[in-house]
Amino acid sequence: MTMTTKRSEELFEEAKKYIPGGVNSPVRAFKAVGTVPRFASRGRGNRLTDVDGNEYIDFVSSWGPLIFGHASPNIVNDVEKALKLGTSFGAPTENETVLARMICECVPSVETVRLVNSGTEACMTAIRLARGHTGRDKILKFDGCYHGHADSLLVAAGSGLATFSTPSSKGVPKSLAALTISSPYNDRESLREIFEREGEEIACVIVEPVAGNMGVVLPEPGFLETIRELTSKYGALFVCDEVITGFRLGIGGAQAMFGVTPDLTVLGKVIGGGLPLAAFGGKREIMEELSPLGGVYQAGTLSGNPLAVAAGISAIERLRTEKGAFGRINRVTKDWCAGLERLSKEKGLKTTVNHIGSMSTLFFAEGPVRDFASARKSDTALYAKYFRLMLERGIYLPPSQFEACFTSTGFMLLDGEELIHEVAEEVFDILKNEI
Numbered sequence: 347m348t349m350t351t352k353r354s355e356e357l358f359e360e361a362k363k364y365i366p367g368g369v370n371s372p373v374r375a376f377k378a379v380g381t382v383p384r385f386a387s388r389g390r391g392n393r394l395t396d397v398d399g400n401e402y403i404d405f406v407s408s409w410g411p412l413i414f415g416h417a418s419p420n421i422v423n424d425v426e427k428a429l430k431l432g433t434s435f436g437a438p439t440e441n442e443t444v445l446a447r448m449i450c451e452c453v454p455s456v457e458t459v460r461l462v463n464s465g466t467e468a469c470m471t472a473i474r475l476a477r478g479h480t481g482r483d484k485i486l487k488f489d490g491c492y493h494g495h496a497d498s499l500l501v502a503a504g505s506g507l508a509t510f511s512t513p514s515s516k517g518v519p520k521s522l523a524a525l526t527i528s529s530p531y532n533d534r535e536s537l538r539e540i541f542e543r544e545g546e547e548i549a550c551v552i553v554e555p556v557a558g559n560m561g562v563v564l565p566e567p568g569f570l571e572t573i574r575e576l577t578s579k580y581g582a583l584f585v586c587d588e589v590i591t592g593f594r595l596g597i598g599g600a601q602a603m604f605g606v607t608p609d610l611t612v613l614g615k616v617i618g619g620g621l622p623l624a625a626f627g628g629k630r631e632i633m634e635e636l637s638p639l640g641g642v643y644q645a646g647t648l649s650g651n652p653l654a655v656a657a658g659i660s661a662i663e664r665l666r667t668e669k670g671a672f673g674r675i676n677r678v679t680k681d682w683c684a685g686l687e688r689l690s691k692e693k694g695l696k697t698t699v700n701h702i703g704s705m706s707t708l709f710f711a712e713g714p715v716r717d718f719a720s721a722r723k724s725d726t727a728l729y730a731k732y733f734r735l736m737l738e739r740g741i742y743l744p745p746s747q748f749e750a751c752f753t754s755t756g757f758m759l760l761d762g763e764e765l766i767h768e769v770a771e772e773v774f775d776i777l778k779n780e781i
């Protein structure tokens with residue numbers, strides 16, 4: 347390959363002197379795929395350019411936020427206008443209400459909403475609110491789901507039948523992790539057993555309605571409904587983490603698509619239009635337990651930041667008015683996945699392609715992939731090889747088997763779909779000879 351990565355290599359070395367591991371979020375280091383991270387210099391539509399001048403078709407989309415691709419002119423314009431008026435006031439602004447109203451209109455289970463800076467912060471606070479509201483300490487999450495890096499949520503399933511979890515990071519107190527119950531995704535029976543045993547101690551169940559952080563895993567029929575049923579029956583809250591799915595699977599998110607009504611919803615990524623913004627909201631009576639009205643504390647110096655809010659309004663406004671947007675990005679994903687399935691069959695590679703809307707994952711596993719245990723059967727070394735071969739040919743995929751590919755409307759503006767399929771064919775031919 348002729349692609350040079352000299353400048354990225356230099357910048358990575360320099361970064362490592364001042365930033366742990368050279369990155370501000372671990373997955374960016376490309377550790378799992380054994381190649382130098384590409385330092386980005388600019389983006390436009392679905393194209394990302396690195397500091398060596400290489401151009402890539404971008405399936406990472408900044409890990410989800412960029413549903414309109416890079417440097418979407420409308421968003422850039424609206425942020426520019428806001429920028430000139432002041433970058434932060436620490437006082438309420440009219441646009442915060444505009445964005446909050448839009449969210450409430452689009453996601454009917456959200457009656458009131460609070461804006462924060464990151465999905466981590468939003469999930470952490472949603473859990474505190476659930477604990478405050480119910481007066482209970484335990485929470486339940488599903489293996490392989492990610493809800494940001496707050497202490498209570500950085501846990502892994504215990505071994506065997508033990509339902510209590512152990513910290514998945516150093517620095518998380520065992521006593522705190524013990525309050526988080528882990529259950530396999532899509533396993534309704536296990537969930538029922540847990541609730542029968544200790545349902546009255548559980549403050550909330552938090553779930554990714556479509557999992558995106560173990561690779562894409564779809565909820566099986568009845569799974570989300572069972573969460574709703576059991577949480578209602580036992581007086582726990584249903585917290586739907588739509589940080590990825592919100593405004594990506596449709597204007598009403600996964601909850602509209604699957605017809606479930608959670609008590610609290612967490613949003614992030616797409617609602618910030620590429621700027622740091624997240625939110626959590628839900629039933630008014632629950633949300634009004636937040637300070638200053640109630641006793642559950644939450645605050646943020648830059649919460650509801652005017653630039654992020656301007657970007658968020660711009661993004662949601664466009665999603666609401668541009669009727670074809672979802673159809674188009676979904677079709678790009680469907681074509682891409684159909685191509686991968688066809689190639690797998692032709693070349694005799696054992697893969698499973700999970701996709702929904704504009705989210706997809708090619709698992710190097712026989713499948714079906716329906717939970718974390720089945721996702722983990724993937725051949726991650728083969729994924730790493732696939733990743734590197736695609737990258738060298740100008741296709742930028744997530745540098746881990748356990749992440750989702752996202753398409754953006756950038757794919758409408760700039761072609762390249764045929765190129766993607768041609769490159770994939772060439773790469774699959776190489777992989778075929780590896781196994």
Ligand SMILES: *Cc1c(COP(=O)(O)O)cnc(C)c1O
Pocket residue numbers: 463464465466467469492493494495554558559587588589590614615624
């Ligand atoms: C990305 C993500 C988060 C965390 O959001 P950050 O803004 O990275 O803190 C939480 N939940 C889900 C489902 C996510 O994908």
